[in-house]
Amino acid sequence: MNTTSRTRPRAILRIHFHPAERTDELYGQLLAVVDGISSRVEPLPADWSAYVDLTGALTYWGRDAEGVIAVLRLRLLALHGVQCSAGAGPTRSIAAMAADATPPGAATVVRDDPYGIAAFLRTKPASALPGIGPRTAKTLARYGITSVGDIADTQLPTLQRILGTTAARLAHDRALGIDERPVVPGAAPRTMSASRRFDRDELDPDQHHRAVLGLVQELGGRLRTSGEIAQALVLTVTYADRSQTTRTRTLAEPTAHTPALAETARQLLTVLGLQRARVRTLTLRAERLRPAEDAVHQLTLDQRDDKLRRLETALDKAATLYGPRVAGAASTFPRAGWRPARRA
Template sequence: MSRRQVPRPDVPGGWGLGDDDTGCTVLHVDMDAFYASVELLRRPDLVGTPVVVGGGERGVVLSATYEARRFGVHAAMPMSRARRLCPTATVLAPHHEDYARVSAGVMEVFRSVTPVVEPLSLDEAFLDVSGAVRRLGSPARIGQVLRDRVADEQGITCSVGVASTKFVAKLASGAAKPDGLLVVPHARTVPFLHSLPVGALWGVGERTEEALARLGLRTVADVAHTPVATLVRGLGEATGRHLHALAWGRDERRVVAVVPERSIGSEETFSRDVDDPRLVHRELLRLAERTAARARARGVAGRTVVLKVRFADFTTITRSRTLRERTDVTREIHATARDLFDALGLDRARLRLVGVRLEGLAESATSPRQLVLGERTHGWREADSAVDRAGARFGAGSVRPATLLHRP
């Protein structure tokens, strides 16, 4: 089966297999109304009708078919408002195990085409297909193959953006929705971007958009033709330069191959229940050190730090925080885990177990690292590397944080 292509004459970019996709080896693939589409596999009788996936009356919308979206329903909207906007919609309870299963199948399709796959969530991912062109054809052809296989093997549709950078590829997939493919040739990247509103720029939220509006900037073209110095004065050094670069299609981020292994972590069951926060902080440092060392040994870094706490009555909770960049640094992992623990506000609660886990793994050699203004050339990452070398020569634990030298 060949998926249809959706021409977009309102978008100054290409949209078919005939366009010049030379150098456009970055693909962004996004499932269409993912949760709702998976639910329709259970309920084919509802295809073509407004369907909303979500919780009870006090819950929020998780997904909605495009028939429901025409009434203004969208994800994260309160269910009560969704029902008012579209009273004829069928509301379905979510089945998260089905979403995970279909997502795994979709990602397997991606990895059969290229090993350089960077999932962003269950239903979208970036792909670098530069190594697959000789074997499978042009990037646009590969995008078409992916759409066919996802539809045939998983029964759902997806939209594909093909471009020379991650930023433009993601915009292209959004413009192609639903069930479309859009190529933005490298030579037409700037006209494509300059037709968009400023809100399309990566990193522009509500406050930044308001700040741009105060400067009289409504479109990406406006931003592009504004002096960098003006943007820096109005938005700050980092944001001003970042948006100016994006407005001209400059995006240095590479697609990072995320390791299929889901996580690396460590946990400790106390010999007796513990209620002293100082002891918990100390144990979190030990677990962070162990987790970070394992990550470095495998050559990976993670973006999400997860804290696990089990109480004396065996009740278990987890808390997580996603960092701006992936890390394998003990100090960063420990600081995040400690903040997560302190945010729980436990008042001498008796704990049986704590754990620290690192998720969203990718090869550390290919993970980009943003330099921080004023950051020293050598710091904690280099210190960890020195500890690893000492451990390899003199044995694990030969160099440790002073806090961990004596166990109480």
């Protein structure tokens, strides 16, 4: 089993947070707890996770990886009531694979030695290796390569003929437990979110649509008030059984313009296909925020767009004076004579 030589064993942690409700404030608080264990934290807000380099923390705390992770899990639960799932190993890819295979409330630790690495990696399906998606896994399977062990045992020139030079090199290295990518500490990219929790499980697609439009209005107004633009939108649906589905889409151009945000939000909602879903909560998050002065608005001869922007300014002023929900798109308000759809 080939591994790169290092002066001391590395311990990389991938941790996933599993709160009942997701808010930007809570994510920041959870990262603060992690930072109390190790200052080398790389936030990954898109899926509510983070990488943590525990190498120095093991010496500081005088514990092994299992002991440090146990302390972290207890703190997260005691301070915020949040369960987590954690995977740790000598590399980022092994930590990610271990975390993906671990249920909430548990941890998986892979030892930094050739035998522990091989025992963990070799029996995993090829698709479990980071960088190997379903399509690549099908391609490999046609050549009889179905496990991570098979990738490790295949000669690199053969893999390169199948996958290409770069992809083959990465897959081969990671299958052998080689991945020198460091944890890159930094603040979480700024995000902004809004949520709508229904009184009861909501089955009506029209209500889902109205709720998402209302969230778009709220986010758009807050972005313009703070002088920021969003580069992507994330829609998270929480169902009656508390399971969640998340979809992300990059905006055509960074913006805080409500119609542009609404178009992307509609696309996300359509992709989710919630025709008969029992929805409890809808959360819309604007990601990768930037200062509004960085915006590049495409010139257009469409006078309707200019009118909408002027209307947007007037609505923002009304919201400042009278509250955020005093005015908005008509489709976010119940129609005259409208009756609520039957709810579960």
